[in-house]
Amino acid sequence: MGRVTGVGASSTASAAPPAASARTLRTALTNALAPVTRACDGEFAVALLDTRSGASATYGNRLYDTASIVKVGILAALLLKAQDERRGLTAKERDAATVMIEHSDNDAATALWKAVGGADGFDAAQHRLGLTHTQGGRAGLWGLTRTTAADQLKLLRAVFGDGSALSADSRAYIRNLMGRITSGQDWGVSAAADAGAGTRLKNGWLPRSTTGLWDVNSIGQVTASGRTYLVAVLSDGSKNMNTGVALVEQAARAAVGAATALRA
Numbered sequence: 001m002g003r004v005t006g007v008g009a010s011s012t013a014s015a016a017p018p019a020a021s022a023r024t025l026r027t028a029l030t031n032a033l034a035p036v037t038r039a040c041d042g043e044f045a046v047a048l049l050d051t052r053s054g055a056s057a058t059y060g061n062r063l064y065d066t067a068s069i070v071k072v073g074i075l076a077a078l079l080l081k082a083q084d085e086r087r088g089l090t091a092k093e094r095d096a097a098t099v100m101i102e103h104s105d106n107d108a109a110t111a112l113w114k115a116v117g118g119a120d121g122f123d124a125a126q127h128r129l130g131l132t133h134t135q136g137g138r139a140g141l142w143g144l145t146r147t148t149a150a151d152q153l154k155l156l157r158a159v160f161g162d163g164s165a166l167s168a169d170s171r172a173y174i175r176n177l178m179g180r181i182t183s184g185q186d187w188g189v190s191a192a193a194d195a196g197a198g199t200r201l202k203n204g205w206l207p208r209s210t211t212g213l214w215d216v217n218s219i220g221q222v223t224a225s226g227r228t229y230l231v232a233v234l235s236d237g238s239k240n241m242n243t244g245v246a247l248v249e250q251a252a253r254a255a256v257g258a259a260t261a262l263r264a
Contacts, residue, residue, distance in 0.1 A: 021055040032258035042237030047153035067204030077125030152232035188218025191249035192256035216244030
């Protein structure tokens, strides 16, 4: 929390040279998120990519528990496994994937976690997608997978971008499910989106028995003022779920608002 790292831009930036665009976004995130940091009762990190310019920046670089955002990574691992085996998902796998993403069903996640080979299989799949600081939860505790905001942005790029180990069909399949999150679970980065813009996301929330405090996370694609962003917000240390959700949404709005203001 509090330090901006991991900044980059693609060679396709249209409004400014890539390095300048990245530096500008880094400064904008610093200015927008520092007040959120001072006011919150937990800790958080944000990673954001402007898909048009290719500029990206990450605010905070420590590890967080994934809670249920790991379900996107589990589905990606399952699809990579199916690709390797040159097959589509079975009906049983599709049913489990649907309820795991749309309704955040834990039993389905446990079944698919086992199907991909547990933590070792999950870690290998994440590595193929470019995630270098993510480690699957041991002893079947997939919700205690550890990750960074920067790695979750890499996962989003693998799902929403091109050149991924995931096939075009696999990417489209994940995006479709992330666009059909059940009512009541569609908070989070969606708070930063234009009304009716069709946000695609996955959230995670977990009370920690060791501290009595909450992990609350949100990752996804949002559209604001006609621009599309990939956003990951991770947090922990909130006193309850409501304050955690409020923190994640405040951070998402601040980050996307700052990026959007650069293009005004």
